[in-house]
Amino acid sequence: MMLRGLMTGLALVVSLPAFAQVPPELLNNTRRQNGESITACFDTTATTLEFDREVARLIADSLFVDLQTRDGFGGFPIDGAGFMDELSIAMNNTCDLFMGISVQVNSQFPEWAAVSRPYASMPFVLAVDNPDWQSLADIPHDRKIGTALQSLGELVFITWAQQQPEAERWKRLPYANFELMLKRVQDQSLGGMLLWQPSLVKLQQTVPAARDVRIIDLAPVPAVDVHVGALVSSKDSFLRSQVDEAIDALVADGTITALMERYGYTGHAGE
Amino acid sequence: MKLGLMKTCLIATTALLMLGTAAQAQGVRENYEPVTDEMLLNPPAEEWLMWRGNYANQGYSELDQINKDNVAGLQLAWAWPMADVGIQETAPLVHDGVMFLQTNNNIVEALDAKTGDRIWQYRHVLPELPAAWGYQLNQARRQKNSIALYGDKVILTTVDAKIVVLNAADGTVAWEKQVLDYQVGYSYTIGPLIVKDKIISAISGCSIAGTAGGCFILAHDANTGEELWRFNTIDDPNNPAQQESWGEVPAENRWGGTPWATGAYDPETNVTFWGVGMPGPYAELIRGSGDGSVLYTNSTLALDADTGELKWYYQHLPRDNWDLDSPFERILVSQEVDGKMANMVVSVPGKNGIAFGLDRDTGKYLWSKETVQQNVVTGIDPDGTVHINEDLISTAVGEAHLICTSVSGGKLWMAGSYSPKTQTFFVPLTEACNTVAPTQTEFTAGNAVGAVKFGPRVLPEGITEAGLVQALSVSPTEGDSKWQARSRPSMTSSLLATAGDLVFGGDAGRFVKAWDQETGEVLWEQRLNAPIGGYPMTYELDGEQYLVIPTGYSNAASSISSAFPEIPLPTGTGNSIFVFKLPAAK
Numbered sequence: 131m132m133l134r135g136l137m138t139g140l141a142l143v144v145s146l147p148a149f150a151q152v153p154p155e156l157l158n159n160t161r162r163q164n165g166e167s168i169t170a171c172f173d174t175t176a177t178t179l180e181f182d183r184e185v186a187r188l189i190a191d192s193l194f195v196d197l198q199t200r201d202g203f204g205g206f207p208i209d210g211a212g213f214m215d216e217l218s219i220a221m222n223n224t225c226d227l228f229m230g231i232s233v234q235v236n237s238q239f240p241e242w243a244a245v246s247r248p249y250a251s252m253p254f255v256l257a258v259d260n261p262d263w264q265s266l267a268d269i270p271h272d273r274k275i276g277t278a279l280q281s282l283g284e285l286v287f288i289t290w291a292q293q294q295p296e297a298e299r300w301k302r303l304p305y306a307n308f309e310l311m312l313k314r315v316q317d318q319s320l321g322g323m324l325l326w327q328p329s330l331v332k333l334q335q336t337v338p339a340a341r342d343v344r345i346i347d348l349a350p351v352p353a354v355d356v357h358v359g360a361l362v363s364s365k366d367s368f369l370r371s372q373v374d375e376a377i378d379a380l381v382a383d384g385t386i387t388a389l390m391e392r393y394g395y396t397g398h399a400g401e
Numbered sequence: 402m403k404l405g406l407m408k409t410c411l412i413a414t415t416a417l418l419m420l421g422t423a424a425q426a427q428g429v430r431e432n433y434e435p436v437t438d439e440m441l442l443n444p445p446a447e448e449w450l451m452w453r454g455n456y457a458n459q460g461y462s463e464l465d466q467i468n469k470d471n472v473a474g475l476q477l478a479w480a481w482p483m484a485d486v487g488i489q490e491t492a493p494l495v496h497d498g499v500m501f502l503q504t505n506n507n508i509v510e511a512l513d514a515k516t517g518d519r520i521w522q523y524r525h526v527l528p529e530l531p532a533a534w535g536y537q538l539n540q541a542r543r544q545k546n547s548i549a550l551y552g553d554k555v556i557l558t559t560v561d562a563k564i565v566v567l568n569a570a571d572g573t574v575a576w577e578k579q580v581l582d583y584q585v586g587y588s589y590t591i592g593p594l595i596v597k598d599k600i601i602s603a604i605s606g607c608s609i610a611g612t613a614g615g616c617f618i619l620a621h622d623a624n625t626g627e628e629l630w631r632f633n634t635i636d637d638p639n640n641p642a643q644q645e646s647w648g649e650v651p652a653e654n655r656w657g658g659t660p661w662a663t664g665a666y667d668p669e670t671n672v673t674f675w676g677v678g679m680p681g682p683y684a685e686l687i688r689g690s691g692d693g694s695v696l697y698t699n700s701t702l703a704l705d706a707d708t709g710e711l712k713w714y715y716q717h718l719p720r721d722n723w724d725l726d727s728p729f730e731r732i733l734v735s736q737e738v739d740g741k742m743a744n745m746v747v748s749v750p751g752k753n754g755i756a757f758g759l760d761r762d763t764g765k766y767l768w769s770k771e772t773v774q775q776n777v778v779t780g781i782d783p784d785g786t787v788h789i790n791e792d793l794i795s796t797a798v799g800e801a802h803l804i805c806t807s808v809s810g811g812k813l814w815m816a817g818s819y820s821p822k823t824q825t826f827f828v829p830l831t832e833a834c835n836t837v838a839p840t841q842t843e844f845t846a847g848n849a850v851g852a853v854k855f856g857p858r859v860l861p862e863g864i865t866e867a868g869l870v871q872a873l874s875v876s877p878t879e880g881d882s883k884w885q886a887r888s889r890p891s892m893t894s895s896l897l898a899t900a901g902d903l904v905f906g907g908d909a910g911r912f913v914k915a916w917d918q919e920t921g922e923v924l925w926e927q928r929l930n931a932p933i934g935g936y937p938m939t940y941e942l943d944g945e946q947y948l949v950i951p952t953g954y955s956n957a958a959s960s961i962s963s964a965f966p967e968i969p970l971p972t973g974t975g976n977s978i979f980v981f982k983l984p985a986a987k
Contacts, residue, residue: 153486153487153488153542153954153974154972154973154974155486155973155974156486173844173845175845176845176846177846178846203535203845204535204536205535205536205537205584205586205609205611206535206536206539206609207536207586207608207609207681208608208609208610208656208681209608209681209683209724209853210844211536211539211608212536212540213535213536213844215539216539217844230845230846231845231846232843232844239844274649279610279682279687280682280687280843282843284687285798285840288686288687288798289797289798292686292796292797301649301689302689303649303650303651303654303689304654304682304687304688304689305654306610306611306613307610307611307613307653310653326846356846358846
């Protein structure tokens with residue numbers, strides 16, 4: 131029953147609208163012959179790529195379908211130029227799910243895509259080199275703070291700063307290269323760095339010096355979590371509901387929590 | 402294991418390529434006449450040797466066989482479908498009876514310019530595992546890279562940041578050079594300028610996380626590929642004012658500054674002129690630069706062609722917060738006034754559609770003229786200081802403002818043309834506005850790929866016609882409106898001016914038109930298969946003048962087509978060129 135419904139859902143995917151910035155020849159107009167499988171797509175440059183792969187496999191197992199995977203979508207500009215074009219082609223032609231999506235209220239995803247229920251929520255953290263500081267409030271205001279460029283953490287930091295008198299703000303510099311940001315913390319150019327906790331884990335796995343920084347409280351800036359989910363075609367409401375149910379089950383039975391612990395991720399499963 | 406897979410993919414790709422090559426009949430153009438420095442300095446009227454026809458980027462032809470008395474009689478000579486789909490921004494060249502046509506995915510075709518028959522085709526091979534390489538694939542379908550002719554070679558710049566040099570006779574690769582690292586995001590999206598054995602071009606991809614701190618105009622030896630100089634548009638250690646203009650943001654945290662259009666060259670002074678695009682991130686709230694002007698974004702740069710040394714700069718839009726970048730074509734104009742030569746750079750450099758005249762030797766501001774409706778620039782002082790509307794700068798994440806022109810222009814990549822005969826500058830423009838809001842909305846969790854949120858492109862209040870051809874009468878003291886030709890659909894092609902007193906160009910409604918240079922009256926129009934695109938050009942062969950009109954899929958059409966819904970866009974791309982000429986004399 132579930133499988134038959136899923137296949138119906140997959141057939142509906144082909145009726146996605148033509149997207150404004152994509153030449154129509156690039157959009158397949160054929161009915162997918164997936165059989166008893168779903169295809170999950172991944173951003174190969176994603177911070178949590180391997181974690182997302184495992185979640186996709188768990189979702190597929192829950193739905194009793196095989197999992198096909200496709201990697202891509204790396205290297206886009208910080209303004210996102212071209213990303214939606216490629217995503218729209220992939221979602222039309224290939225992908226049933228796009229894993230590792232940031233689930234936010236003001237999502238940029240257009241109406242042809244819907245985000246699933248989050249399968250994990252992981253925090254932004256403030257990492258410092260100075261042993262005397264216990265929270266952001268301890269860092270002198272004349273020190274600069276590095277923030278992960280174009281991130282939810284940066285958004286919250288900026289929004290908080292704009293609400294303060296100028297003398298009570300920290301100067302902020304945006305970084306896309308976290309190894310460079312770490313270097314600037316350790317050479318004292320920066321007082322601290324605000325980045326996603328999985329990004330810090332990744333950094334600590336590849337750069338030994340990253341193990342020397344420690345996490346302190348972000349207060350007075352509010353805590354912020356990124357909710358991670360999957361993208362599903364908004365036309366395929368059945369698949370989306372099935373994926374949501376699968377995620378709920380994986381959260382409820384502790385599978386996602388165990389996975390997060392294995393990867394060293396803090397935060398919590400689900401929303 | 403991974404390496405093994407990569408090798409297998411590579412072998413498979415190579416094998417497929419060989420099969421593909423074998424299936425194409427590759428011809429040879431015997432006795433091809435090399436393009437000399439002298440030809441580039443003084444292009445023969447019957448040929449079209451470079452992007453905009455001459456070093457001055459004028460988009461002007463001395464040919465006048467097709468003129469305002471007979472243009473209504475134009476007939477189709479031949480047409481040719483392009484080799485790939487994608488956004489169509491092609492700039493065909495003609496030399497020695499051969500048309501060199503670059504199309505999407507860095508494909509170049511050599512066609513017999515009289516018959517339209519293909520002589521050879523070159524297909525650029527992208528690196529292995531391209532699926533993981535989304536941005537360059539996206540850019541590869543946006544064929545903006547013009548090509549260049551020099552000696553017996555065809556020179557192209559590629560999306561994987563290479564210079565590739567082909568033998569013009571048969572399309573085989575003579576040599577190629579990896580200029581910058583595509584894996585961090587660098588990509589060529591504009592074509593080369595050839596100056597005295599040098600290939601001068603500029604890199605793109607400067608808004609990608611991995612390219613922070615470096616966006617370059619570069620010169621390479623045209624014979625060996627050796628790099629001769631590079632100029633960084635966002636980090637100039639020789640200019641303290643440039644550094645201060647980014648506030649406390651060090652070079653390693655700067656993005657943007659992409660030159661998006663091939664430069665011009667003045668042989669008299671050996672100076673090359675380039676336009677530079679917007680800063681990144683778009684909003685100063687995010688980039689941390691405070692009220693700094695963020696040089697050299699949205700500026701004209703004058704560089705010594707031999708050394709890359711900066712001679713002068715002028716900033717057309719300081720403190721950009723709206724992606725209203727100013728990289729478009731710089732046109733060199735010389736006029737004799739009271740026995741003295743006035744040498745100018747004339748341009749509508751940015752999306753906001755404001756025309757500028759600058760002194761070419763000093764960079765001194767001469768004049769400016771507004772064209773389409775815009776609300777970002779509030780005034781320009783006599784000394785050239787540009788004032789912006791600070792009320793339109795977002796002070797909170799998510800705060801939206803209605804900005805005119807839109808992120809798609811106003812002015813866009815479609816180049817204007819200048820007629821020395823009528824001393825008139827013709828500019829293709831679009832009336833449009835959109836809301837702009839800085840919104841930190843990363844797509845993939847944890848990645849530095851976010852977005853400024855742009856609302857839909859709409860026409861300014863009270864305006865029903867999106868398209869505008871603006872004719873400006875140019876002098877050293879002003880750019881005065883000579884005429885305006887408006888159309889309901891947006892303009893989608895560059896313009897070509899000729900000594901036949903005509904201006905050619907076209908729109909999203911698939912109409913190619915010829916306007917009278919003096920009056921703006923439409924003297925000929927023809928509806929084709931798709932939005933008119935690319936760079937119309939003209940050449941003469943065996944005593945007959947030909948007019949080349951590219952058509953195809955157009956972002957300039959699709960991004961604002963909802964403003965003129967009664968004119969449907971084709972569902973196919975239809976990327977083609979149409980070649981017209983006059984009926985044979987009886």
